[in-house]
Amino acid sequence: xxxxxxxxxxxxxxxxxxxxxxxxxxxxxxxxxxxxxxxxxxxxxxxxxxxxxxxxxxxxxxxxxxxxxxxxxxxxxxxxxxx
Amino acid sequence: xxxxxxxxxxxxxxxxxxxxxxxxxxxxxxxxxxxxxxxxxxxxxxxxxxxxxxxxxxxxxxxxxxxxxxxxxxxxxxxxxxx
Numbered sequence: 477x478x479x480x481x482x483x484x485x486x487x488x489x490x491x492x493x494x495x496x497x498x499x500x501x502x503x504x505x506x507x508x509x510x511x512x513x514x515x516x517x518x519x520x521x522x523x524x525x526x527x528x529x530x531x532x533x534x535x536x537x538x539x540x541x542x543x544x545x546x547x548x549x550x551x552x553x554x555x556x557x558x559x
Numbered sequence: 560x561x562x563x564x565x566x567x568x569x570x571x572x573x574x575x576x577x578x579x580x581x582x583x584x585x586x587x588x589x590x591x592x593x594x595x596x597x598x599x600x601x602x603x604x605x606x607x608x609x610x611x612x613x614x615x616x617x618x619x620x621x622x623x624x625x626x627x628x629x630x631x632x633x634x635x636x637x638x639x640x641x642x
Contacts, residue, residue, distance in 0.1 A: 485602070486602065496603075502626055503622055506622075511605060512606045513606045515603070516601060519567045519602035520582075520598070520600075521569070525595065539594065543585055544582070
């Protein structure tokens with residue numbers, strides 16, 4: 477069975493996000509002054525084959541913990557869909 | 560009223576994604592050989608104040624087109640929630 481995982485990896489709320497701050501001031505300079513806060517992370521789509529959704533879930537967890545997210549500075553969440 | 564936009568900016572399907580390819584082979588090296596395809600883009604959360612959801616929607620569209628996404632190489636989509 478094929479599954480697709482949509483993973484978001486975001487900087488932790490407690491930490492400063494310099495990229496987000498830079499984008500926020502650029503948006504203000506472009507006239508979008510009602511923008512208050514911007515945070516920027518990664519969005520990863522990953523397609524994989526697994527025998528069950530539980531196995532797929534375990535694989536995505538492993539991929540996030542071992543490679544995709546640096547858990548000292550980032551948090552991840554994902555949704556898993558068939559197909 | 561405050562709104563939060565969750566924006567995904569992804570490389571177009573027609574284009575090669577070298578970062579995704581690199582992550583895909585790293586995952587294979589880590590033993591996750593059932594991973595087939597990886598694509599990596601940006602996830603942006605943007606909080607803004609607007610008088611209506613339509614106005615907020617327009618502002619997020621403008622932010623994406625003017626700054627957040629390079630529409631030659633990337634596609635964006637977003638969801639908008641209150642609060």
